[in-house]
Amino acid sequence: xxxxxxxxxxxxxxxxxxxxxxxxxxxxxxxxxxxxxxxxxxxxxxxxxxxxxxxxxxxxxxxxxxxxxxxxxxxxxxxxxxxxxxxxxxxxxxxxxxxxxxxxxxxxxxxxxxxxxxxxxxxxxxxxxxxxxxxxxxxxxxxxxxxxxxxxxxxxxxxxxxxxxxxxxxxxxxxxxxxxx
Numbered sequence: 001x002x003x004x005x006x007x008x009x010x011x012x013x014x015x016x017x018x019x020x021x022x023x024x025x026x027x028x029x030x031x032x033x034x035x036x037x038x039x040x041x042x043x044x045x046x047x048x049x050x051x052x053x054x055x056x057x058x059x060x061x062x063x064x065x066x067x068x069x070x071x072x073x074x075x076x077x078x079x080x081x082x083x084x085x086x087x088x089x090x091x092x093x094x095x096x097x098x099x100x101x102x103x104x105x106x107x108x109x110x111x112x113x114x115x116x117x118x119x120x121x122x123x124x125x126x127x128x129x130x131x132x133x134x135x136x137x138x139x140x141x142x143x144x145x146x147x148x149x150x151x152x153x154x155x156x157x158x159x160x161x162x163x164x165x166x167x168x169x170x171x172x173x174x175x176x177x178x179x180x181x
Contacts, residue, residue: 004054007054007058007080008038008054008057008058008061010079010080011057011058011061011062011080012035012061014062014065014071014079015031015034015061015062015064015065016031018064018065018068018069018071019031019034019064019065019068019069022068025128026130026133030064030068033064033124033127033128034060034061034062034063034064034127035061036127037060037061037063037120037123037124037126037127038057038060038061038123039127040060040122040123040126040127040162040165041053041056041057041060041119041120041123042057043161043165044056044119044123044159044161044162047161049159049160049161051115051116051119051159052114052116055083055084055087055114055116055117056116056117056119056120056123057120058080058084058087059084059087059088059091059116059117059120060120060123060124062076062080062084062088063088063091063092063120063121063124065088066088066089066092067092067093073085073088073089073092076088083114086113086117087113087114087116087117087120089109090106090109090110090112090113090117091106091110091117091120091121091124092106093105093106094106103147103150103151104150106121107121107150107151107154107155110155111154111155115158115159118155118158118159119155119158119159119162121151121155122151122152122155122156122158122159122162122163122165122166123162125147125148125151125166125169126162126165126166126169128144129144129148129169129170129172129173131172131176132173132176138177138180138181141173141176141177141180142177144173145170145173145174145177148166148169148170148173149170151166152166152167152170
């Protein structure tokens with residue numbers, strides 16, 4: 001299926017606006033993160049996996065806009081449809097829960113969605129696992145690895161390509177932890 005480039009551009013513009021001035025934990029403009037996540041989705045498609053590319057890409061681009069800006073799920077629904085809004089909603093952590101429960105609860109909600117949402121979550125995590133800065137403590141890296149492992153354990157069946165990519169990132173981070181021990 002050929003992706004809807006007009007919707008892609010519309011989502012990219014919204015995400016760029018929502019993340020304007022924000023930076024990633026690596027010091028990059030924040031928009032690089034959802035763009036990289038959407039690229040992971042396109043790579044899975046190019047690798048031969050068949051799925052609703054538009055749904056997965058739109059959720060990858062928009063996955064953080066509700067958590068990190070004043071964009072609402074109702075505005076996403078209005079502009080991108082119910083499936084995208086529900087996908088972004090599932091990927092949005094429930095901040096009323098204790099921090100240690102937020103990821104697992106979100107993953108449970110993601111599993112209730114079409115597989116494309118799980119793919120977007122895996123792509124999100126893959127694109128969040130760049131090489132670690134030297135100043136990062138072992139504990140921080142360990143938390144990232146354990147969260148990535150939980151994502152892998154719960155979602156890997158939804159995309160062989162993305163599961164393999166995430167597994168390689170986990171392996172890389174574990175090797176970094178070993179070197180810092």
